[in-house]
Amino acid sequence: MIKEDLIKKISKDSKLKRKKTLKVFDRVIELISKDIKKGKIISIEEFGEFKIKRHEMKIQYTKNNSRIVFPPKDIIEFNASGNLNRYINSNE
Amino acid sequence: MNKSDIISSVSIEFGISKEQSEKTVNNIFFAMAQELKKRNTLEIKKFGKFKLIPAKDNINKYLSIRFTPSEKLAQRINGNFSNLKKIKPKNGLDVLKEKAVEIKPKDDFVKTDEEIPIPAKTKAKDETVEKNSPSQRILISEDLIKLHKEITKDEKRNDAGTGNSSESNLWR
Numbered sequence: 001m002i003k004e005d006l007i008k009k010i011s012k013d014s015k016l017k018r019k020k021t022l023k024v025f026d027r028v029i030e031l032i033s034k035d036i037k038k039g040k041i042i043s044i045e046e047f048g049e050f051k052i053k054r055h056e057m058k059i060q061y062t063k064n065n066s067r068i069v070f071p072p073k074d075i076i077e078f079n080a081s082g083n084l085n086r087y088i089n090s091n092e
Numbered sequence: 093m094n095k096s097d098i099i100s101s102v103s104i105e106f107g108i109s110k111e112q113s114e115k116t117v118n119n120i121f122f123a124m125a126q127e128l129k130k131r132n133t134l135e136i137k138k139f140g141k142f143k144l145i146p147a148k149d150n151i152n153k154y155l156s157i158r159f160t161p162s163e164k165l166a167q168r169i170n171g172n173f174s175n176l177k178k179i180k181p182k183n184g185l186d187v188l189k190e191k192a193v194e195i196k197p198k199d200d201f202v203k204t205d206e207e208i209p210i211p212a213k214t215k216a217k218d219e220t221v222e223k224n225s226p227s228q229r230i231l232i233s234e235d236l237i238k239l240h241k242e243i244t245k246d247e248k249r250n251d252a253g254t255g256n257s258s259e260s261n262l263w264r
Contacts, residue, residue, distance in 0.1 A: 002127065002135070009123045014116040016108070024102055024116055029139050031101060035093045037168050042093045047121045048157070052169060059235055069239060071176030074169050076140070078159030088129050088144065088155055 036076060048080040128157070138162055181243060 003025075011021040032050065035042050042050040058070040080088075095117060103113035124142075128134040134142040140161040147154045160166075167174055 002131075003137075006123050006127055009126075010116065010119045013119045013123075014112070016112070016116055020106065021116065024106060024113075025120055027102060027105065028098055028117060028120055029136055031093065031098055033139055033165055036165070040093060044095045044098075044121060047095075047125070050159075057233070057236065059239075066180060068178055068180050070178045072173050074173065076159070076161045076166065076169055078142075078157065080157040084125055084157070087125055088157065 044081075046081055046083045048078055048084055050076060050078050053077045138164065140165065179243075181239060 007018055007022050007025060010016075010025065011018045014021065016024070032042050036050055036052065039052055041052075053075055055070075055073045055075065057072045060068045060070065062068060099110065099113045099117050102108070102117060103110045106113070108116075124134055128142050128144065132144045140159055143158045143160070144155040145158050147156065161169070
């Protein structure tokens with residue numbers, strides 16, 4: 001439902017047929033996720049950046065003198081651009 | 093990958109002009125931002141979810157954007173560590189009498205059964221970890237070696253009856 005509204009709006013503003021805009025939208029998302037899987041940084045001007053961040057192994061010391069060991073982990077990080085942050089926080 | 097790369101591939105793949113493609117791609121991201129602002133969340137299937145989160149001290153009501161990838165995507169990214177779980181070693185890590193072996197770091201991860209001379213008595217093998225990631229860091233530390241040795245000592249006692257000690261993992 002939400003995606004339909006999105007596609008409606010995009011196709012209206014871009015003057016493109018809805019079927020095509022749906023395909024374009026899916027393809028854009030696919031391109032981004034494919035590049036993330038390869039480990040590349042994706043920076044989209046005036047939107048944000050997707051990159052992979054690695055959390056290193058962590059040893060947490062608890063009260064009973066025992067320890068918990070957290071394994072390393074790779075996560076995807078998104079940093080919104082300044083323009084996007086300003087837009088989100090504006091009062092329009 | 094940049095926005096311009098996306099625009100070029102869209103224009104080629106869908107047979108539309110570059111200007112048309114540029115407009116469409118820009119509208120895609122703008123519409124996503126609009127939707128996110130309106131509903132505070134935006135979920136894209138097989139990709140992830142964007143969420144607006146207020147700052148801790150909510151005086152100015154400043155919202156920041158947080159992205160959580162979908163499960164499959166997150167698993168795919170974390171592929172090299174997906175088999176690792178957090179563990180609670182039974183005994184505390186006492187300082188071992190044997191000296192910890194110094195590992196000279198290569199590029200990234202190290203195959204522990206090649207580099208660390210584990211005594212012949214313990215049959216345990218560390219799982220090899222290899223990674224081609226942009227961030228190159230050394231993850232084998234002295235603590236990990238000590239921990240492994242400590243755990244394999246326990247395992248040897250526990251697995252005495254089962255006989256499955258050939259593939260005991262460091263992480264359970």
